Amino acid sequence: MGKDDGTLTGTRHRWLFGGRGCSNQCVKPEPSEEPGPDRDARPDPERPGEPDPERPGEPDPERPEERGAPIGRRVLLGTLGLGALGVLAASPLQRALESFLAGASEKDPTGLTGLLPNGGGFRYYSVASSVPHKTAADYRLTVDGLVDRPRSYTLADLRALPQTRLVHDVQCVTGWRVPGTPFEGVRLSHLLDAAGVRSSAGAIRFKCFDGTYTESLTLKQARRSDVLVALRMQDKPLGHDHGGPVRLYVAPMYFYKSAKWLSGITVTEDVRPGYWEERGYDVDAWVGRSNGRDDEPTS
Amino acid sequence: MHRTTAALMGTCVVTAAFLYIPEFAALVGRRELVVRIHEWAGLLLPVPVLAGLASRAFRADLGFLNRFGPHDRVWLRAALRRDKRRRSRPAGKFNAGQKVYAAWIAGATLVMLGTGLLMWFTHLTPLIWRTSATFVHDWLALTIGIVLAGHIGMALGDPEARRGLRTGSVSRLWADREHPLWRP
Numbered sequence: 126m127g128k129d130d131g132t133l134t135g136t137r138h139r140w141l142f143g144g145r146g147c148s149n150q151c152v153k154p155e156p157s158e159e160p161g162p163d164r165d166a167r168p169d170p171e172r173p174g175e176p177d178p179e180r181p182g183e184p185d186p187e188r189p190e191e192r193g194a195p196i197g198r199r200v201l202l203g204t205l206g207l208g209a210l211g212v213l214a215a216s217p218l219q220r221a222l223e224s225f226l227a228g229a230s231e232k233d234p235t236g237l238t239g240l241l242p243n244g245g246g247f248r249y250y251s252v253a254s255s256v257p258h259k260t261a262a263d264y265r266l267t268v269d270g271l272v273d274r275p276r277s278y279t280l281a282d283l284r285a286l287p288q289t290r291l292v293h294d295v296q297c298v299t300g301w302r303v304p305g306t307p308f309e310g311v312r313l314s315h316l317l318d319a320a321g322v323r324s325s326a327g328a329i330r331f332k333c334f335d336g337t338y339t340e341s342l343t344l345k346q347a348r349r350s351d352v353l354v355a356l357r358m359q360d361k362p363l364g365h366d367h368g369g370p371v372r373l374y375v376a377p378m379y380f381y382k383s384a385k386w387l388s389g390i391t392v393t394e395d396v397r398p399g400y401w402e403e404r405g406y407d408v409d410a411w412v413g414r415s416n417g418r419d420d421e422p423t424s
Numbered sequence: 425m426h427r428t429t430a431a432l433m434g435t436c437v438v439t440a441a442f443l444y445i446p447e448f449a450a451l452v453g454r455r456e457l458v459v460r461i462h463e464w465a466g467l468l469l470p471v472p473v474l475a476g477l478a479s480r481a482f483r484a485d486l487g488f489l490n491r492f493g494p495h496d497r498v499w500l501r502a503a504l505r506r507d508k509r510r511r512s513r514p515a516g517k518f519n520a521g522q523k524v525y526a527a528w529i530a531g532a533t534l535v536m537l538g539t540g541l542l543m544w545f546t547h548l549t550p551l552i553w554r555t556s557a558t559f560v561h562d563w564l565a566l567t568i569g570i571v572l573a574g575h576i577g578m579a580l581g582d583p584e585a586r587r588g589l590r591t592g593s594v595s596r597l598w599a600d601r602e603h604p605l606w607r608p
Binding site: 198199200209211213255256300417418 | 491
């Protein structure tokens with residue numbers, strides 16, 4: 126090395142790369158009009174591959190780039206190690222952060238903490254490209270299938286029925302949890318009783334006016350007192366982004382069971398898996414006892 | 425190569441925003457499609473660098489990025505003291521900040537890929553791993569977003585460096601000033 130052997134392969138050779146392309150792997154300095162401060166000490170750019178007669182041997186004190194500790198590799202491996210450690214220690218870390226952020230968000234006027242992971246906010250999930258907006262004028266909820274008295278409810282009809290208010294945590298299967306969220310609406314069991322469920326029935330199928338999403342419950346699950354056809358959330362009318370004007374609320378289950386934009390309740394014989402359940406989620410989605418998760422039960 | 429990596433990283437960041445920030449998610453919906461794009465962009469992200477390993481010049485640059493000399497210690501100290509004088513910021517082809525960034529972003533990308541795969545193929549691992557992977561993926565994503573903004577911000581503040589990225593060469597004056605130890 127240090128001699129010009131004409132192969133142009135070592136990094137010790139000057140003007141090795143052609144200066145093409147878009148990565149700075151190929152970046153080379155080009156001669157400037159004005160000479161630099163120590164231009165004379167520099168290799169002559171006009172003579173590529175020419176060894177510098179003043180620095181023939183190794184180690185070359187003017188070539189600090191080629192020596193030194195492989196710290197880059199250590200940083201990379203350290204980052205990997207921290208990532209793996211983070212996965213292993215996620216549960217306690219997450220709990221600590223959640224309690225810290227819950228405290229911080231109470232004092233945070235900007236609401237930015239809600240955007241942080243585990244910041245205690247809702248996230249918007251929709252499987253449809255766009256969801257029509259329904260108002261009191263055009264919203265309808267149908268109850269049909271294996272019932273004696275199928276019927277259709279307007280928003281006003283639903284509001285006129287006895288309302289139940291429940292306050293539980295909301296737990297998403299992807300990990301986020303929103304503490305103490307009030308939901309208010311009509312018990313599903315009330316609508317089922319009003320329709321007169323036939324003895325052959327065993328399950329309920331839910332349809333949504335986003336045109337895509339579906340959900341299901343067994344009849345036994347649907348009759349629980351903590352399953353609502355919700356009209357209000359967080360003590361406000363249910364907004365469109367949260368599935369308004371009417372959504373399902375299944376308090377003891379992961380939140381994908383609480384179908385947004387509810388438009389149809391069909392009583393069936395057997396459970397038909399819903400949208401996410403056809404894509405791998407559990408049909409019986411009890412919080413803490415399904416989907417391989419051990420979250421604290423919500424209800 | 426930088427352009428391909430940047431495009432893939434950009435795709436990951438933008439789709440992540442659509443998946444993660446409620447206001448943006450409400451704009452696009454189509455959750456399944458956005459998830460697919462995000463997954464594939466993430467999967468392809470290391471490919472340009474792996475392909476680059478075929479190039480001797482690229483491997484030489486990786487060698488430069490890996491090795492930290494005494495001058496890098498000087499550079500990092502000066503950076504910590506916010507000392508911006510040229511003389512206290514000696515650098516070769518890559519300064520110490522660029523070296524640290526390169527190593528960290530490479531490691532972080534691999535962690536994102538690993539945790540992303542855990543979230544994607546839940547049936548391959550105990551399902552409880554999904555929660556842990558989501559936790560790391562979320563927080564690291566936030567960190568990468570901030571660091572990436574710094575990376576882009578510094579590039580925006582240095583037109584000559586961007587010219588080097590685009591055309592493959594920089595002026596000797598600039599190289600002497602910013603990377604005085606660089607001996608191409």
